[in-house]
């Protein structure tokens with residue numbers, strides 16, 4: 001029974017089979033395309049992805065940016081992405097095993113970023129408001145975030161009813177939390193609808209949004 005928001009055991013167990021699910025790959029491709037359209041990555045940008053998993057989105061964004069720091073709390077997910085990077089001969093991605101959600105002065109990150117993005121990871125982080133402030137402080141002035149995640153759902157998206165997750169996000173509340181973190185929301189769009197059986201095996205629709213927001217100058221959030 002999971003009694004913690006630290007989901008690394010679960011993702012460690014799932015890492016080797018993660019890419020076998022075609023729905024996950026289709027979602028990741030849609031997220032990557034939406035991020036590219038909304039943020040226009042270029043080869044001067046320093047990018048950070050948190051919750052990179054096996055790198056389904058990472059591998060699409062990496063060729064477009066100068067460098068990409070790919071972070072995850074699951075060592076097994078990171079093993080899979082590292083193997084992909086090696087096989088593809090990609091040299092601009094560094095992986096980092098750290099938990100950005102932990103309040104710590106030393107996360108092993110020395111630089112600031114022009115683009116910070118994630119796909120389906122924000123709902124695994126307990127204190128959204130505090131986390132957004134930490135993310136804001138890692139962004140360069142004028143930098144952009146792009147987060148893909150679930151709209152509010154009925155609590156049936158995850159198979160385990162006891163898994164500690166947010167059951168999606170209310171767009172208005174998330175926009176307010178972004179603003180409080182010094183991030184001015186730019187766009188909110190529905191980028192994907194996932195159809196998957198709920199726990200009663202009835203097909204259910206779950207919509208995924210992409211929100212982008214720009215770091216406002218002269219704001220350092222505490």
Ligand SMILES: C[S@@+](CC[C@H](N)C(=O)[O-])C[C@H]1O[C@@H](n2cnc3c(N)ncnc32)[C@H](O)[C@@H]1O
Pocket residue numbers: 007008011024028050051052053054055056057071072073074077098099100101102118119120121124125
């Ligand atoms: C639902 S998976 C998504 C993986 C990947 N983005 C994808 O689209 O396939 C969530 C990922 O976030 C990672 N994760 C969960 N909490 C995290 C945290 N606090 N910091 C960094 N990664 C985290 C998990 O280990 C997992 O790999």
